[in-house]
Amino acid sequence: MNRLGDATSPYLLQHANNPVDWWPWGEEAFGEARERGVPVLLSVGYSSCHWCHVMAHESFEDEGTAGYLNEHFVAVKVDREERPDVDAVYMEAVQAATGQGGWPMTVFLTPDREPFYFGTYFPPRQSHGLPGFMDVLQGVVAAWRDRREEVAEVAARITRDLSERTGAYGDPAAVAGKAELGAALEGLTGGYDAEHGGFGGAPKFPASMALEFLLRHHARTGDESALRMARDTCEAMARGGIYDQLAGGFARYSVDRTWTVPHFEKMLYDNALLTRVYAHLWRSTGSDLARRVALETADFMIAELGTVEGGFASALDADSDDGAGRHVEGAYYVWTPRQLTDELGQADGEFAAAYFGVTPEGTFEEGASVLRLSPGNGVVDADRVASVRDRLLAARAHRPRPGRDDKVVAAWNGLAIAALAETGAYFDRPDLVQAAVDAADLLIRVHLDERGRLFRTSRDGDAGVNAGVLEDYGDVAEGFLALASVTGEGVWLDFAGLLLDAVLRHFTAADGTLYDTADDAETLIRRPQDPTDNATPSGWTAAAGALLSYAAHTGSQPHRDAAERALAVVGSLAARAPRFIGWGLAVAEAALDGPREVAVVGATADPLTAELHRTALLGAAPGAVVAVGEEGTAEFPLLLDRPTRAGRAAAYVCRHFVCDAPTSDPATLRAQLRADV
Known part of the structure; x- marks a missing residue:
C-alpha cells in the first residue's frame, strides 16, 4: 500500500494499492521532489470517472509503468471533488495549452508546483492520435534531464500568464437588467434544439441552471417561449435514456443529442438540481410528468445516495460488473429483448421492449438497449406498466451494483437540502423535508467548525481536512434558507447568516468580485476565481443568490449590496455565454422581481396559517422568500410588526420591506405572487 492508504477520499483509496508510489x-x-531533483506527475480525477478507471487499469496498475514513474517522478494523486481549487487552477492551464480539458487530468510540474506539460487521458500506447503514456513519461524525463533551463522558463512563463489572467467581470457598479436578461433568452433560443430539447449537440448535458432561469423568466414576464423551452427539454430528458426509467434519477449527460444513451454515472449534484427544476416546472404548469420525476428523483437520492449519518453520498459509478467478470460501463442499466422475456415472460417481455424502446439491434453496445420511453407509444395500461417496472427493478437488484463514492460534499448536500425541502413541501411529503433537515444537521455537526467555517467533505461522520470553497458556503446557505422558508424554523436563517458573513469577510474582493477560495486558504500558483457555471452553479453566483435571499429575509443592506456587486458579472456574460451563467441569470431574475418577501403570520395549529404558508411556497415569483410564524415572534425579521387580521392568519407580500395590503384569502395571495405583466 502506498501513501494513500489513510485517505478519506474513495477515489484516492481506489489507488492505494497501485504499484505507483502515490503521494497526496x-x-x-x-519537498520530496525538490530533494530528489525530479519533476512531479499530478493526476487529478474522481471516483465515478470512467476514463480515470481506464487509465488506472492500463497504466497505474502496470508494474513496468509504475516502476518507471517511481524512479523518475514524484506522483501526486488528487480527488478533484475534494480539492476543486487545485483542479481549477491546473485545468485552466490544460485548457489554455491544449484547447480542451477533462479527466483524468495529467499535468507535469516542477517541484515549485509550476506546470510545464499537460494532457488528460493517455493510452498505454499511441492510439487515435494520442501519444502513449510511457512515451510521454520518457519524453518528459529527457526534457527534464537535457533541457532543464528551457523547462524552467516554460513553467515560469505559464505560471506568470495564469497569475496575470483576469476575467471580463464587468462594471462593479452595474446590475444585470431586463435588456441583459432578454439578450440571454435570445442566446439560449439560438442554441436550443427544437427537435430534441436541450441546448447544443452531442454530448448533451442537462442544463439545470439555464432551465431554472427559463422558469424564473417566465414567472416574472409571462414569456411563453421560455416556459416552452424548459418544459419540452424536461419532458425529453424524462422520456430519454438519461433518466433511469425503473428507479428514477438522472445520469451525468447524454452522449447523443436525443438523450438516448447516457454516460451512466449518477451525481448527487445533477439529481439535486434537477429535482428542484422539475418541482418548479410542476409549480408553474401542474404537469403530472414533472411531479412524478421530481418525486422519483428525490426518492432516488434518499434510497441510493443517502448515508447512515443523514447526508448524501457524491455519486454512483458508470461502470459495474457485467456478470461475466468484466467491469463495463452501463452494465447495471441496459437490457436485451431476451433478458426482458426471461424476466417477464413472452407477452410482457414484448410489451416492455416496445414500451421502453429495447430493440434487437440495441441502442447501446453489444445489442443491449438503454430503457427510454419511445416517442408516440401513446396511452398504455398503467397497471401493466407498473407491474413490468416493478419486476424489472427487482430483477436488476440481483445484478452487481455500481460502486458508490460515499464522501459527503458540503456544497452538493446544500443543493440536495434545498431540493428536498421544497419538493417535500410542494407534494406533502414530510419525509423529504425531514431528510433535508437530517442532512442539514450533519453539516452543522460535522462540517461546521467553531469559527463558523466549513470543511469541504466528510466520510462516515468524520470531517475531512480540506477547507470549504465558495460554492460550499453559497450552496449550503441556499439549502439552509430553503429550510427556513419551508419549516418556519429561524435557526436555519441564523446558520445561513453565519456562512454568508464568512463569504463577506474571506471570499470577497474590494471591487465586489468573489474568489473561489478564502483569503486564508492554501496559496496556489493562482487564486481561482470563476463566475461561470460548470456542472453546478459557480460559487460566485451561488453566493450571490444566497446573499440576495438573506437580504430579503433580514433587510440587511450590506448583504444586498454584496449580491448586486457580484451580479455585475451577469450583465457582461448574459448575451455572450448564457448557458454558462445560468444560475447568475436566475439570481438576476430574482433581483429584478425584488425578490418578493412573504410573511405569513398566524397560530401554528391554525389550518388557515398552513394554507397561506403552502400558497406562499407555491408562488412562482422568482427567488421569493417566505417566513411563517406566530404573531410577535422574533425568529424572522419579516414577521416583526406584521399582525394578524382580527385574530385571523394573514399574509403580507412585500418588496424591500414595503408591503401590499395583508390578506387572509389564499386566492388573493396567489394573485399577489403572479408575474407583473
Whole structure:
C-alpha cells in the first residue's frame, strides 16, 4: 500500500494499492521532489470517472509503468471533488495549452508546483492520435534531464500568464437588467434544439441552471417561449435514456443529442438540481410528468445516495460488473429483448421492449438497449406498466451494483437540502423535508467548525481536512434558507447568516468580485476565481443568490449590496455565454422581481396559517422568500410588526420591506405572487 492508504477520499483509496508510489497533495510531496531533483506527475480525477478507471487499469496498475514513474517522478494523486481549487487552477492551464480539458487530468510540474506539460487521458500506447503514456513519461524525463533551463522558463512563463489572467467581470457598479436578461433568452433560443430539447449537440448535458432561469423568466414576464423551452427539454430528458426509467434519477449527460444513451454515472449534484427544476416546472404548469420525476428523483437520492449519518453520498459509478467478470460501463442499466422475456415472460417481455424502446439491434453496445420511453407509444395500461417496472427493478437488484463514492460534499448536500425541502413541501411529503433537515444537521455537526467555517467533505461522520470553497458556503446557505422558508424554523436563517458573513469577510474582493477560495486558504500558483457555471452553479453566483435571499429575509443592506456587486458579472456574460451563467441569470431574475418577501403570520395549529404558508411556497415569483410564524415572534425579521387580521392568519407580500395590503384569502395571495405583466 502506498501513501494513500489513510485517505478519506474513495477515489484516492481506489489507488492505494497501485504499484505507483502515490503521494497526496501537500508540501511533503513537493519537498520530496525538490530533494530528489525530479519533476512531479499530478493526476487529478474522481471516483465515478470512467476514463480515470481506464487509465488506472492500463497504466497505474502496470508494474513496468509504475516502476518507471517511481524512479523518475514524484506522483501526486488528487480527488478533484475534494480539492476543486487545485483542479481549477491546473485545468485552466490544460485548457489554455491544449484547447480542451477533462479527466483524468495529467499535468507535469516542477517541484515549485509550476506546470510545464499537460494532457488528460493517455493510452498505454499511441492510439487515435494520442501519444502513449510511457512515451510521454520518457519524453518528459529527457526534457527534464537535457533541457532543464528551457523547462524552467516554460513553467515560469505559464505560471506568470495564469497569475496575470483576469476575467471580463464587468462594471462593479452595474446590475444585470431586463435588456441583459432578454439578450440571454435570445442566446439560449439560438442554441436550443427544437427537435430534441436541450441546448447544443452531442454530448448533451442537462442544463439545470439555464432551465431554472427559463422558469424564473417566465414567472416574472409571462414569456411563453421560455416556459416552452424548459418544459419540452424536461419532458425529453424524462422520456430519454438519461433518466433511469425503473428507479428514477438522472445520469451525468447524454452522449447523443436525443438523450438516448447516457454516460451512466449518477451525481448527487445533477439529481439535486434537477429535482428542484422539475418541482418548479410542476409549480408553474401542474404537469403530472414533472411531479412524478421530481418525486422519483428525490426518492432516488434518499434510497441510493443517502448515508447512515443523514447526508448524501457524491455519486454512483458508470461502470459495474457485467456478470461475466468484466467491469463495463452501463452494465447495471441496459437490457436485451431476451433478458426482458426471461424476466417477464413472452407477452410482457414484448410489451416492455416496445414500451421502453429495447430493440434487437440495441441502442447501446453489444445489442443491449438503454430503457427510454419511445416517442408516440401513446396511452398504455398503467397497471401493466407498473407491474413490468416493478419486476424489472427487482430483477436488476440481483445484478452487481455500481460502486458508490460515499464522501459527503458540503456544497452538493446544500443543493440536495434545498431540493428536498421544497419538493417535500410542494407534494406533502414530510419525509423529504425531514431528510433535508437530517442532512442539514450533519453539516452543522460535522462540517461546521467553531469559527463558523466549513470543511469541504466528510466520510462516515468524520470531517475531512480540506477547507470549504465558495460554492460550499453559497450552496449550503441556499439549502439552509430553503429550510427556513419551508419549516418556519429561524435557526436555519441564523446558520445561513453565519456562512454568508464568512463569504463577506474571506471570499470577497474590494471591487465586489468573489474568489473561489478564502483569503486564508492554501496559496496556489493562482487564486481561482470563476463566475461561470460548470456542472453546478459557480460559487460566485451561488453566493450571490444566497446573499440576495438573506437580504430579503433580514433587510440587511450590506448583504444586498454584496449580491448586486457580484451580479455585475451577469450583465457582461448574459448575451455572450448564457448557458454558462445560468444560475447568475436566475439570481438576476430574482433581483429584478425584488425578490418578493412573504410573511405569513398566524397560530401554528391554525389550518388557515398552513394554507397561506403552502400558497406562499407555491408562488412562482422568482427567488421569493417566505417566513411563517406566530404573531410577535422574533425568529424572522419579516414577521416583526406584521399582525394578524382580527385574530385571523394573514399574509403580507412585500418588496424591500414595503408591503401590499395583508390578506387572509389564499386566492388573493396567489394573485399577489403572479408575474407583473
